[in-house]
Amino acid sequence: MSRLPIRLLFALCLLSSSLLPADTPVPDPIQLMSEVREHQKKIDELRENYTFHRIRRSEELDGKGEVKKVTTEEHEIFFVNGRQVRRLVKRDGQPPPADEAKKEREHARKQTIEFAKKPPSFGRGGGVSMISMVLSVSHLSNPRRVEMNGRPTLAFDFKGNPKAEAHTMQSKGARKLEGTVWIDEVDRQVARLEVEFYETFRVAGGLLASIQEGTVIKMQQSPIGEGLWMLTDNDQRMNLRVIAKRVHQNTRVTNFDFKRFNVDEAEKIGPPVLR
Numbered sequence: 001m002s003r004l005p006i007r008l009l010f011a012l013c014l015l016s017s018s019l020l021p022a023d024t025p026v027p028d029p030i031q032l033m034s035e036v037r038e039h040q041k042k043i044d045e046l047r048e049n050y051t052f053h054r055i056r057r058s059e060e061l062d063g064k065g066e067v068k069k070v071t072t073e074e075h076e077i078f079f080v081n082g083r084q085v086r087r088l089v090k091r092d093g094q095p096p097p098a099d100e101a102k103k104e105r106e107h108a109r110k111q112t113i114e115f116a117k118k119p120p121s122f123g124r125g126g127g128v129s130m131i132s133m134v135l136s137v138s139h140l141s142n143p144r145r146v147e148m149n150g151r152p153t154l155a156f157d158f159k160g161n162p163k164a165e166a167h168t169m170q171s172k173g174a175r176k177l178e179g180t181v182w183i184d185e186v187d188r189q190v191a192r193l194e195v196e197f198y199e200t201f202r203v204a205g206g207l208l209a210s211i212q213e214g215t216v217i218k219m220q221q222s223p224i225g226e227g228l229w230m231l232t233d234n235d236q237r238m239n240l241r242v243i244a245k246r247v248h249q250n251t252r253v254t255n256f257d258f259k260r261f262n263v264d265e266a267e268k269i270g271p272p273v274l275r
Contacts, residue, residue, distance in 0.1 A: 024145075026143040026144065026145065026154055027154065029135060029140050029143065029156050030135065032154065032183060032188070033131060033132050033135060035188050036131075036183060036188050036189065036190065037132065039187070039188045039189065040122075040189075041122040043189070043227070043228055043229060044079070044082050044122035045120075045122055046226055046227065046228045047079050047228060047230065048078075048079050048080070048081075048082075049260055049261060050078070050079075050224075050228070050230070050258050050259065050260060050261060051076060051077065051078040051258075051259055051261040052076075052077055052078075052230070052255050052256065052257055052258040052259065053074060053075070053076055053077070053089070053255070053256055053257045054074065054075045054076075054077050054086070054253060054254070054255050054256075055072060055073070055074045055253070055254050055256075056072065056073050056074075056075075056251065056252075056253050057070065057071075057072045057251070057252045057253075057254075058070070058071050058072075058249060058250070058251045059249065059250040059251075060247075060248070060249055061248035061249065061250065062248075063246070063248075065248065071091075071092060072090075072091070072092055072093065073088060073090070073091050073092075074088075074089050074090035074091075075087060075088055075089060076089050077255070078261055080111070080112050080115035080116050081115050081116060081118055081119070081120045081121060082120050082121035082122045083111075083115045083118070083121055085108050085111045085112055085115065086108070087104045087105060087107075087108040088100070088101075088104045130193070130219075131181055131190055131193060133170060133171055133174050134158060134160070134174045134177055134179075134181075134195065135156075135158060135181075136164075136171070136174075137160055137161055137164035137165075137166055137171055137174050137175045138158040138159060138160050138161060138164070138174070138175075138177070138178075139158065139159050139160075139161050140156050140157070140158050141156075141157045141158070141159075142155075142156070142157045143155070143156050144156075145185070146182070148182055148184075148191055148192065149191075149222075151184055151185075151186065151191075152184075152185040152186060153182050153183065153184055153185060153191055154182070154183045154185050155180060155181070155182045155183075156180065156181050156183075157178075157179070157180050158177075158178065158179060158180070158181065159177075159178040159198070160174055160175035160176055160177045160178060160198075161175060162175050162176075169203065172201070173201045173211065176197050176198060176199045176200070176201045176211075177195045177196065177197060177198070178195070178196055178198045179193065179194045179195035179196055180192075180193075180194050181193050181194075184223075184229075187223065187227060187229065189221060189223075189229040190219075190221055190229075191220070191221055191222075191229075192218075192219065192220045192221070193217075193218070193219045193220075194216075194217075194218045194219075195216070195217050195218075196214065196215065196216045196217075197211055197212070197213055197214065197215040197216075198213065199213055200212050200213045209240060209241060209242045210240065210241045211238070211239070211240055212239035212240060212241065213239075214237075214239055215236075215237065215238050215239050215240075216235075216236070216237045217234075217235070217236050217237075218233070218234070218235040218236075219231060219233070219234050219235075220232055220233040220234075224258045230255060230258060231253075231255055232254065232255050232256070233252070233253070233254055233255075234251075234252070234253040235250075235251070235252050235253075236249075236250070236251040236252075237250050238250070238251065
């Protein structure tokens with residue numbers, strides 16, 4: 001009898017583990033998010049070994065929706081004990097002046113030393129924390145299995161419950177949100193989040209600021225290896241009123257150029273410099 005190659009057997013095992021009967025119930029979303037949070041702690045520890053670049057592009061719009069100003073900033077990012085350290089490397093496509101670049105390096109070095117002395121702060125990934133908060137004050141609907149980027153994924157629609165108990169400004173704002181969350185079923189990671197303010201949220205009763213109905217936020221995380229998922233795209237289409245001024249702004253944040261970095265050396269040599 002012929003033998004299957006070991007690599008083929010391994011591939012078949014992986015495939016069979018990801019195929020579930022069509023009638024397999026979708027996990028309870030609250031329990032699922034608990035698993036995601038626990039998994040996030042391990043992911044955050046892996047993240048300590050990586051550095052990457054982030055470009056933030058902001059478009060300021062006029063009252064007609066036309067772009068009147070564009071700014072971009074590129075930072076180098078890494079993490080120490082779960083806390084983010086960043087260093088400006090470009091502004092509007094150009095490196096900062098030498099004196100500013102020196103200040104950026106020194107500030108990053110001091111943060112690295114400071115964070116290395118603090119206790120670890122893992123499991124507080126922004127996407128995970130935001131999802132947990134949103135789901136805690138929302139009605140969930142339409143649980144389903146879908147495929148996203150060739151991977152089995154769990155999806156839930158949600159809409160904030162205006163009567164849900166909320167004690168913080170963030171959770172009160174979350175009651176005004178509706179959208180969809182996609183969670184990778186194998187890795188238990190938030191793969192994508194899309195939310196929209198279906199109703200205007202007034203900060204301090206609207207005296208200071210308000211986030212207008214129609215504001216949209218989209219976040220996407222992607223696997224980059226070793227079971228590690230990182231935020232790769234974040235799109236925000238913000239309609240705000242600050243005091244008496246209306247602000248319309250589109251922001252796109254892109255993370256890229258992920259590379260391994262030995263954070264244990266950070267205290268000795270300062271933040272990494274990529275070539």
